[in-house]
Structures are given as C-alpha cells and as structure tokens.
Amino acid sequence: MKLHIKNVKKNFSSFRVLNGVDIIVEKGSFHAVLGVSGSGKSTLLKIITGLESIEGGQILLDGKDVTHVPTETRGIAYVFQSPLLFPHLTVKENIRFGMEVKKYDKKTIEERVEELLKLLRIEDLGDRMPSEISGGQQQRVSIARALATEPSLILMDEPFSGLDPALRIEMGNLIKDLQRLLDLTIVFVTHDINESLRLSNYISLLDQGEILQSGLTHEVYYKPQNRKSASIMGDGNWIKGIIKANRFSSSFGDVSAIGFPTGEAEMFLRPHQVIIGESRAAFKVKISGISRLGKETQLTVAYGEEFMKIDTFSNENYQINQEISIMFTDSNCHIVPCG
C-alpha cells in the first residue's frame, strides 16, 4: 500500500515536534526514517497509526485520507522498540490476538499461527509465556503478531535496539527476507546508520521535525543535498572548488560538471570513495591521523590547509607524516553548488 504523509505538523504543548513533514512510501518498499533521538521519529509513526493527533496535514493510504480514522480500523501494524507482548497470554495467543479481534475463522487462525511460527523460526515456543523467552525471541513474536492480520503497512520503531549487535544483524536480515518474500511495505525508524543502509531501499532523513532529504537509500547516501544530510548518514569529505565551463576545479584537479552553473561549489566524497594508490592522476597528501578499527583503517590526511578522511581495508602499516598518493574516479564525484 502506498503511504503519503502530507505536510504533517505536530506540537507538544508549545513545542513544535514535526514541522510540515512530507514523505511518500512506495508500495513494497523498505523505507527507513533516519534521525537522532528527539528528531520526532516515533511521533511520526504514532501519527501514521493514529495514536497521536496532528495539528495540520494529512495521512493518505492509497490516496484515501485516513487522518481521522481511528487506530483500530486503520489496519496498520506497529512493532515497538520493546516487544510489549501481552504478559498474560502465551506466544500463540499473542500471535492470534489480532486475528481474533478481527474475527478470522478458527481454521485460518490456526494455519496462520503455525505458518508465522515457522517463518520467524520460533516453532518450539508456541506455548510458552512471554516471561519465559529471551528478548530476541520476544521481538520475533511481536513481529509475528504484527504480521498475522496481513497488514497493508508495517511500522517499526527501532525494533532491534534492545538486542545485542550480532542478534541485531540476524534479525535485520530476517526482516529483510520477510519483506521480500511477502512483498511487505515497511516504514522503519532508526538512528543507526548502518542498519538503515543495510535494510532499506528508500530513506528519509528527519532532523528537528523536518525532512532534510528523501529518496533511494544509496542516492541519499552518496549524493546528499547539503552538509547536514551528509553528516546524518556518516563521515564525508567536502572539497571546495570552482565551476567554470562545465568543469569543477579544486586542488585535486578538474572533474567534469556538466549542467552546473558557474561559481563556487563543493565536491562530496564518502571516505571509502577515496582510493590510495599510485597513478598519473594521483595527488600527494600527508597522513595526520590514524585510527585502526580492525579490518578497516581510518586515515586523516592533510592537503594544503584542509583535511580529508579516508577509509581503507589495506593492511599497510601507515605512519603519521607519511606521504601517500590518493585518487578518485570522476563518476563518484558528487558536486553541490554553493548557496
């Protein structure tokens, strides 16, 4: 189902939490909303389900305005940060809950419960109480419970943030597989950059109640519209230069910039897009900082007055003040005119 969040405004007393948020979530997409805590992500999800009212704007589902439809009839599933399993019901009863409320027939319910237990790999836990299973298992049950009524849209509010890192990745992969398998439409809220990159195919960046940028995940990642968008998704390098006659020139030479207006501009590169190596097009820089992160090494290099970050997987034993050669391919360069 296609979701259109249209110019949504929300206040908490006099404080504006969401200030005209616009997002379009395509059917069958895995859409991440990335933002730091306090950016209004959870509030946005609660608005989509109708758990919070809004001061302005609309929520459209497949073009139909549902802004004033009560939560229980919107048919949007919600997976919260904590599993929130009903403590007085068994795992099976939890999964069955939504179907019973919606009066599915008995046979369908039984079949679907078995199917979901299998899909989420919790076949053996059906008759346990929530307090008797682990946190990761609880979150699987809560996902099964959300999927049970075949909702047209599933919202997830940092559902794995309570789990340890390895489990987080495993659960992420599971959700990704399910999403593809069942062609689910998912809106996934997170503050974890890696998680959003790994899982989503669309992304919206939310900052202080406003959408900074929305689009295909890799595009938003490599082609941020401004410094803020870029920094929300991680480290990056901005290289100052000038555009003249369809060429962008900086201290690293010229790259083509067809269609850009003449004037000052900046070029953006993620640290891993900078390649270390000798070639005719390479430039000499001096290492000013090294931090080794296991398989990956992060270098800070100086060129002129400026600094640049480089991620490399090379095992070389770099030293401070060592001179190295770097380069990058034209096609990687993302150019943003200033002002």
Next chain:
Amino acid sequence: MRKFKPSNKTNKYLLALPILLIYGLFLGGGLIGVAIESSGYIPALGLTEVGMAHYMNILSAPNFWSDLTYSLYIAFFAATISTLLGVYMAYRLLLSKHKKIEILVKKIMQMGMILPYLYMVFLVLILFSRTGLISRVMYNLGFIETLEQFPQLFYTPSGAGIILIFVMKGVPFVTLFVLNIMGRIGKYYYQVAKIHGASDFYILKKIYLPLSSTAIIWSSSIVFIYYLGAFEVPYLLNSNKNVNLSSRLYSLYIDTNISTIPDAMAYNMLLVIIGIIAVVVYSQVLKRIVKGGGH
C-alpha cells in the same frame, strides 16, 4: 459501559464522577452541614441565631485545652514511635540476608495490619494489664509479690496502653508502606556506599531516608491523623481525668439535650481544623528531618 480513551474528555469526567459524588456529597456535604450547624443555625430545632458563640463555648471550657494537649501528646508519641520503628524495620528487612526471617517478619507485620483495633485492645489487655498474662507469669516466677507492683498501663493519664496499641498497629503500616518504596530503590546504593566505607546508619540517613521521604512522610502523617481522630481505642482505655478530643466530641454529639447540638458541631469543626493544622505542621517538621539528611 466503561470506556477508556485517554484523549476523550467526557470519559475523564465520567470516570471521575463516582468519587466526586461520594466525596462531594458525604465528605464535603457533611462538613458543610456541620459548619452551618456549628454557627448555631438549625431552623428545624428553632435555632436561628448565627454567630461564633458555640466556638467560644468550646474554647472557654476548662477541659478543652488539657484534652487537646492530651490528644496531641498521644498522637504525636504514637506516630513518632511507629515511624521510627517502622522505618528501621523496613531498612533492616531491605538489607536482610536471611530470606526465612525476612518472610517471617513480613508475615507478622501483615498480621498486625489486618487485625482489627478492637482485637488489638483485647490482646493487649490479656497480655499487658495488671491481671494480664505477663503480670501472672512474673508473679509465679516471683518477680512481683502483688499485682499492684505491675505497672498500670491502662486507664492512666500517661495513655501508655493507648500508645502501645497504636504503635502495634502503626509499625506494620509504616514498615510495609516504606519497604514497598525502599524495595523499588533497591540495595544497589547500599552496596556502593558500603564500598566507600559508610556505616549502615549513615547510609540510611543520607541515602534511603531522602529517597523514600515521600512514603515516610505520607504513612507517618496518615497514622498521626488517624491517632488524633480515632475513637474506639481511647474511648475504651481513657482515664477519668484525661479524655481525648474525639471521645469528648462523641459524648457531646450523643447528648440528648438538643441545645448542645451546635456546641457539638462547633467541636467537630474545631477537631477538623486542629487536625489539618496539626498534620500540616507534623508533616512539614518530618520533611525537614527526613530530607535534611543530606546537609
């Protein structure tokens, strides 16, 4: 049908309606009725003269001030002892390492909570009165030669028996109430403070008292005002000389002489006002003591 929707204002008033009705009609209405009659205005009895005369009657009565002092004395001592012992017991139970003793003590406390005051009076009488079990045992062991040598705890101006019963009921109440909060605070702070070399008493004073101050002040104030307004225990065990305010009020209220009704109502109002002032002062002083632990 009861509906629940946090955003719905009508539901909010609907849910609050029963308590507002009960409190408004019977508590509020009762006090207003008492206040009106205390001014001397009871048309049904042909009394229409309005004024403060009945308050003056009460305040100028020779025994009023001694009754007041006596009532405050009993309430204060009983509440203070209950609070001291109750908080101490709660702290001990919190730190207890012996699960069995902890459970046993808690069970005894719960027993104390659920036994009625009247049964407590009976228990205390058959144990601690001059002809009670303890006196008998001491006599048979040769500690006393006549029962007159056993201290008289009941029907005396000291009110010792009354205080004893109040404390027996008050300690479990304060202990369980405060323990509930201390249990939520947990032992963690105790362990941290112990590592820094603090004594048990110091940790209680500086950490657990301030953190559980609301529960302490709350439970202590409730027992204080209860002791001030309690009827049956003092009425049974008062001496002839000292009578507490609530017993005196009751005697006035059931007096068959119709002309004393406004006096009784004025007495009632005074007891309410004294009660409120006393509990405010009591709780504020207690707050200073409990929260002042940090300075």
Next chain:
Amino acid sequence: MKRILIVIGLSVVLSAMLLTILLSMFSYYRYPQILPSEWTLHYWMYFLSVNDLMAEAVLNSIKIGVFTAVLSTTVGFMTGRVVVSHFKSNRNMMMIVYSLPLFVPATALFIGVHMMMIKFSLNNNFWGIVISHAIIAIPYSTNIAVSFYEGISIDMENVAKTLGCGPILLFKKILLPLLMPGILLSSAICFLLSFSEYFAAFLVGGGKLVTLSTLYYPYINNGDYGNSAVLSIVFVVVNLSVFAIAEYGTRKLTRISNYLFE
C-alpha cells in the same frame, strides 16, 4: 540479639493468640493462674445457637464488607485511570486529593457523614454503612489502582489498538486481565477495612443494624473474656481467610504481577 528479639516478639504474639483460644473454651481465669481452667462449651454454644444476633452480626459484616469491597474497588479503579492518564505531572497533588478522607479526624469525618446519611434517609441502613466504609476505603483502592495502571505501559495499549481493539475490547482483553491482581488486592484490603471498622458502623447503623464490631465492642468494654475471645477468633479467622484467598489469588496471577512490578 536480633534473633532473641524476634523470638520474644513471636512468642508474645503466639501466646496471645493461644490464650485467646483457651479463653473461649475455659471459664475460670483467676489471678494469678497462668492458664484458664474449667473447660466449657458455653461461649461457643452462645455464639452458635443461643444468641441469634451473633450470626446475624457476622453475616451483616460480611455482606457490608463485600459490598464495600466492590464499590470501593470499582470507584478506585475508575479514579486511578483518570489520575494515571490525565495527571502525569501532579501525581502527588492528586494523591492528596483522593486521600482527603484519611486526613480528616475519623470521628469528626463520620459525624459529618452521619448527618448526610440522615438527610438522605440512609441512617440505620445497610447501604449507609457501605458508603461510609467506602469513604475511607476508596483512598486505598485508588492508590492500588494507580500503581497497577502505572505498571501497564501505554504502548502495550497502543499495540492492542493497532491490532484492532476498540475501547471495550481493550478493557476486556488487556486491561482487565492485567489489573486482576490489583483488583483482588484492593478488594481484600477494602473488605478488611470495612470488616474491622467500628465507629462508622456504630454511628450510621445506629444500633439497629448490628455488625461484628458493634457487637464485639461492649464485650471488651465489660471485660467479658469468654465472649470476647469467641468473637475475636471469628474476627481473626474471617480476616485471615480473606487475606489468604487474596494471597492465593495473586500468587496464581504472579506471572503477570512479576512483569508489572519487577
């Protein structure tokens, strides 16, 4: 030292209980004999068959207690809901408001209540006593309700809503089962408060409607050990049974209550 104190305390409590039982079955207890003598069934027979008022009083007390428990718990859980969902910031203030009856000296409070009961023709009446008892029980039931509502995350209710629960289903399928231990606890405590209350029953019942407390009082006042002992035992047995039932009930539901409070 600690152990000695506990042993002394325990033996005092136990000996008092034991003595109560003995006093109900032996009629002769002259100073300085330590235990009473002259075995008799007189007091128990008096309670069980001779004096009909006794059985009536016990029955009245139980009925009043049950209705007080139902009324106070219902009102308490309705009020608790309002307090938790609408007064997040001034919880302490609300606690004082719903506990107001506890801060008025009881004797003065009940004389005012008695006046209103006369106005509404509820004096000497069963329901008059129930309402009077509810006034001092509601602060406790509300307090219990508040702590139980606080234990239920608002997001738990939100999940149920997204799964299709309207207000009624939400109450029936989620809130009620989760509140059940609290409802049980509140009912037990309100029953015990009512069952043990003397002054309100005495004043509002006006002697026309006897309860166990109002019957019990004169026996104690007159130092009638035998009859006092019998009624004491009845008191304690009923109170302990109610307490035991509540404890058993909540233990059966601990899987939930642990979740709520730990």
